[in-house]
Amino acid sequence: MELKNYETVFILTPLLNETQMQETVEKFRQVLKENSADIIHEENWGLHKLAYPIQKKSTGFYHLIEFKAPSTVIDVLELAYRRDEKVVRFLTTALDKHAVAYNERRRKGEFKSQAKKEEVKA
DSSP: OEEEEEEEEEEETTTTOOOHHHHHHHHHHHHHHHOOOOOEEEEEEEEEEEEEEEEEEEEEEEEEEEEEEHHHHHHHHHHHHOOOOOOOEEEEEEEOOOHHHHHHHHHHTTTHHHHHHHHHHH
């Protein structure tokens, strides 16, 4: 079975404390691992304002996971999102080779150093 690169971002309700948030993230990590997904990278973006209110909430905890997995994993993961009332929104995207290359460069910090160079020139 062919492995594809994916990226999933989910927003958790702001009513959670730090421990509850970590447990929920770990639950989704386990769903991926149990379905033979290889987690490449993970980022906790923290509490941010939503673009529009969802379920009468204006903020949420954002979390990103980049992984490599067979396409069958996506249905299992998104079903787990739908069943968890702590998840406000989620989006899973298949990454093409250009997106994978971009993510690798971003993780190495290439874009931050470029921005600093541009600031020095200005």
